[in-house]
Amino acid sequence: MTQQREPQRGAARVTRADVAKRAGVSTAVVSYTLNGTKKVSEATQARVLEAVRALGYRPNAAARALKLGSMAQLGLIVPGVLNRFFADLTDQVEQVAAAHGLALMVTSARHGMASAIGHLAARQVDGVLIATDVEAADLTPLATLGIPAVVLEKRLDGVACVRADRYQGARVAVEHLLWHGHRRVAFVGPNEGGRRQAWIDASSAAGLAAEPMVTSDFTREGGYRAGAALAAAPDRPTAVFVSSDEQAIGVLLALHEAGVRVPDDIAVASFDGSQESAYCWPPLTTAAQPLAAMVRIAVDHLVAPGSGPLDVKLPTELIVRSSCGCAPSTAA
């Protein structure tokens, strides 16, 4: 990667002031446009980007000449570190990056995607992995600076992406609960998306109504509230598919507190396959995202982005533990 993007001596002499002059804006506006720290109008943005391209402005390349370290570096943007799945992901990216001789910097998108991308771009990263929701427009600074990016959470036209097949994963998990004989399987998760659709389709294919649904965001707190609602429901379901391990941890706590036994009273299956899913009680049956493969493919692409477009969707694997009723829980 370093070989492909060496500093260009000529381009490095172009300064931010040159860009500002050509675009007819202040140098601050050039910064705002490239790092997204402040909103600028679309017309201004277009003028600045035209000037960047025309002049061959490469702050990244220029700054690289001053680097202390010789090691190239990847950036990773996560929604936050409190969700254990993203901690697992970060750990995996760090391992794969190290195998490529790359350092890793992690930042979160909690203060806005444009800001997160701007910070990584400004710090001369050589490639960016984005593991959270992102719009194509957010990626403009990276494209302008020639920094390759791979998106892990969604598909965007013309952007390299590697995803787990959430529909397939959720469908297999719900079908596993149905295979156990459950006729009333609840859903906990967002009121949209592939996992919800898979639950609806699997229920329908089994001749069952898809209900009840308890809407929850992707947090333990949301899962806890959903679990409490399920425990208190007059016509309690005998099984529930939860759309992430993180939420499922919250569901389990609420069920334990209400004295509802898992899996005897309610069987639980979830999605993600975080390390956490193996250490909660009871251990979770979960559709595991193929993290190692996803990260390997994504980093390979960042290291050799010239290898063409990338649009990969990988199947999940159902890890069967005791929360669904497969392995009897000793303490039940």
Place this chain on the structure above:
Amino acid sequence: MTQQREPQRGAARVTRADVAKRAGVSTAVVSYTLNGTKKVSEATQARVLEAVRALGYRPNAAARALKLGSMAQLGLIVPGVLNRFFADLTDQVEQVAAAHGLALMVTSARHGMASAIGHLAARQVDGVLIATDVEAADLTPLATLGIPAVVLEKRLDGVACVRADRYQGARVAVEHLLWHGHRRVAFVGPNEGGRRQAWIDASSAAGLAAEPMVTSDFTREGGYRAGAALAAAPDRPTAVFVSSDEQAIGVLLALHEAGVRVPDDIAVASFDGSQESAYCWPPLTTAAQPLAAMVRIAVDHLVAPGSGPLDVKLPTELIVRSSCGCAPSTAA
């Protein structure tokens, strides 16, 4: 902070080549010395650092002039993100940094502290928080470049540090188990340090032998093995103090699997106060590190490092939940 460490126009003109020439080494050796990516002899290191100081070489300041973003940035070094306590810490640092208008870059020390520090220094961070084991020598590049650092996990002479009082926290937790009437309180953790000493002293003060001790590293896996050993012990203790929440999660899983009830058969107390401790089953009684205060003090110091030496040790707070036997667990 930015105001205090503006680029010095004169100093910025000094190049790495100037430093190399004065020190009589190659430019690569200058990089190795400053970022720690390769070992250099002590004599060479001394020559390079003398040249850096004499010439006023400031790669950090020079590079800052090229920054896209105007926001200053903190770096955080953690042992890894898989331990939930460090995820909580990262989240807390991000919040406090944001309140100061600072961005945050996180990197781990899994490939060596010198390398982690070198990468942050090379990327022009304005201050570094170190939340993992570090030696004074590792901090040399930061001191040389005038980048302030605060260490959160240990005390080093002449280095700003903010710590939780581990001895006090462990002592209060063990005494709480003794207050419940337990006469045989086990210890799970490393065979050294303040937490182990507190367990020995608390047991001794109660006229009890401090035993059994099960050695474990700070991982869930280590805790799981320790829990399995406790469950199988011929003369099983009725309580256990575990030196981190992370290990305690592993202990709980092993006890559940063995059909040993918590807290009825073995009461559990731990240390850290991670968010995870509230969501496991049963929820853990734990000596909580005052993370918010620790981080606030540390970041305040990084923002205004001129305010003098910093050596703060803060008390923990015992959060009482059901694992010790205080709150009856509904599902027991």
